[in-house]
Amino acid sequence: MAAILTPATTGPHSTRLALPIAKPKLPLQRTHLVRCVHRPEISPFFHGAVGANRADWQSACAILSSKVATASQHHQQTPQHHEAGDDTNHSLVPVVNGQSPAAAALDLVPVQLPQPLTIADLSPAPKHGSHLRVAYQGVPGAYSEAAAAKAYPNCDAIPCDQFEAAFQAVELWVADRAVLPVENSLGGSIHRNYDLLLRHRLHIVGEVQLPVHHCLLALPGVRKEQLTRVISHPQALSQCEHTLTAMGLNVAREAFDDTAGAAEYVALNGLQDTAAIASARAAELYGMQVLADGIQDDSGNVTRFVMLAREPIVPRVDRPFKTSIVFAAHDSEGTSVLFKVLSAFAFRDIGLTKIESRPHRQRPIRLEDETSSGGGGGAAGTAKHFEYTFYVDFQASLAERRAQNALAEVQEFTSFLRVLGSYPMDMTPWSITSSSSSSSSSSPGSQQ
Numbered sequence: 298m299a300a301i302l303t304p305a306t307t308g309p310h311s312t313r314l315a316l317p318i319a320k321p322k323l324p325l326q327r328t329h330l331v332r333c334v335h336r337p338e339i340s341p342f343f344h345g346a347v348g349a350n351r352a353d354w355q356s357a358c359a360i361l362s363s364k365v366a367t368a369s370q371h372h373q374q375t376p377q378h379h380e381a382g383d384d385t386n387h388s389l390v391p392v393v394n395g396q397s398p399a400a401a402a403l404d405l406v407p408v409q410l411p412q413p414l415t416i417a418d419l420s421p422a423p424k425h426g427s428h429l430r431v432a433y434q435g436v437p438g439a440y441s442e443a444a445a446a447k448a449y450p451n452c453d454a455i456p457c458d459q460f461e462a463a464f465q466a467v468e469l470w471v472a473d474r475a476v477l478p479v480e481n482s483l484g485g486s487i488h489r490n491y492d493l494l495l496r497h498r499l500h501i502v503g504e505v506q507l508p509v510h511h512c513l514l515a516l517p518g519v520r521k522e523q524l525t526r527v528i529s530h531p532q533a534l535s536q537c538e539h540t541l542t543a544m545g546l547n548v549a550r551e552a553f554d555d556t557a558g559a560a561e562y563v564a565l566n567g568l569q570d571t572a573a574i575a576s577a578r579a580a581e582l583y584g585m586q587v588l589a590d591g592i593q594d595d596s597g598n599v600t601r602f603v604m605l606a607r608e609p610i611v612p613r614v615d616r617p618f619k620t621s622i623v624f625a626a627h628d629s630e631g632t633s634v635l636f637k638v639l640s641a642f643a644f645r646d647i648g649l650t651k652i653e654s655r656p657h658r659q660r661p662i663r664l665e666d667e668t669s670s671g672g673g674g675g676a677a678g679t680a681k682h683f684e685y686t687f688y689v690d691f692q693a694s695l696a697e698r699r700a701q702n703a704l705a706e707v708q709e710f711t712s713f714l715r716v717l718g719s720y721p722m723d724m725t726p727w728s729i730t731s732s733s734s735s736s737s738s739s740s741p742g743s744q745q
């Protein structure tokens with residue numbers, strides 16, 4: 298029990314990328330997660346000012362106000378909560394050989410009583426050894442694996458079949474961190490992860506930007522003319538769309554869960570007519586031939602990933618920080634809230650690096666009678682407005698007074714406001730020619 302109170306932290310910093318997986322692992326699936334007793338919920342709710350110590354900060358960073366009904370309700374929908382008629386707090390753990398670790402442990406320790414905390418429990422080193430366990434979506438050779446290795450050199454990367462499984466792996470202590478893509482310079486936002494950030498209680502503790510260098514892979518001996526199909530992750534397909542056409546390939550495009558998984562699929566099924574878009578590392582891992590190298594439509598193709606943890610980090614002012622928030626408007630404000638929010642940052646000279654809007658899950662449409670909308674004289678009726686949740690990234694640390702003041706102002710126009718994280722910006726230079734699958738990329742120096 299004591300171990301779960303210990304903040305998981307990173308291993309030693311390193312500037313060398315060491316891809317941690319020598320042989321492919323099976324991805325973690327949500328079905329590998331079963332219910333098992335225990336784990337007190339860490340309450341992220343907070344009423345009050347941002348304090349200087351870690352405990353205050355951890356609370357403050359999660360929720361800035363008491364107006365958390367929306368987010369809280371989202372949280373209720375996650376499967377880690379009580380089942381009807383069951384008064385035990387449940388969480389999910391992986392099944393090992395058909396038996397959960399907890400069950401296996403019971404074989405050895407018949408009665409498990411709470412143990413007192415020791416100094417060792419509170420030490421910053423991960424409890425499970427020197428390596429941080431980092432969940433990512435995809436299979437070995439995926440860009441997300443390379444991003445995990447860039448964020449946390451020497452980590453144990455844990456492949457997951459879905460983004461949701463990566464979130465759950467961290468929430469359930471199967472992993473210490475998750476590294477997930479949120480946007481790409483060509484393909485745009487990865488909306489699924491924005492939605493999941495809101496539905497889960499993890500905190501953004503860092504970001505990495507990864508140059509993505511795509512290859513066209515086929516079975517050894519296969520020529521381009523034999524191809525009728527190209528499979529890959531939808532983002533990868535869209536990032537190579539023009540190049541594929543320019544290459545004169547008359548192929549159908551088909552979506553796959555991840556790039557490396559597509560390469561593995563072609564290899565495992567001996568598909569002579571199908572190519573995959575994936576990394577050079579995936580080609581090595583699955584014995585594929587590189588038919589074309591660097592097929593992304595823009596040589597500066599970059600994907601931004603966020604690092605997620607169960608606990609927020611303490612924001613600092615000694616290096617460039619970014620803060621990510623999500624909010625929804627008061628009923629009376631409508632989308633005009635966006636103007637007011639942007640002003641709160643502009644007046645304080647805080648730059649924004651990202652704005653994203655997503656449908657408001659619980660109230661996607663707002664109805665407004667013509668009489669109350671002040672429409673004046675037209676045919677009576679009901680206006681149907683789409684309602685949004687807004688995600689904003691701004692360039693300031695939450696340790697800065699101007700950021701705190703801006704958020705206090707934003708809070709006035711919003712029905713809920715949540716700080717997703719305040720974290721160091723990835724400032725590492727990256728060379729366009731270096732492949733994301735290369736083992737020489739440097740870490741962002743911000744392992745949190």
Ligand SMILES: O=C(O)C(=O)C[C@]1(C(=O)O)C=C[C@@H](O)C=C1
Binds near residue numbers: 438509
């Ligand atoms: O499929 C992979 O290899 C991934 O890591 C996923 C992903 C994405 O979701 O955007 C990551 C980076 C690239 O932009 C293409 C695909």
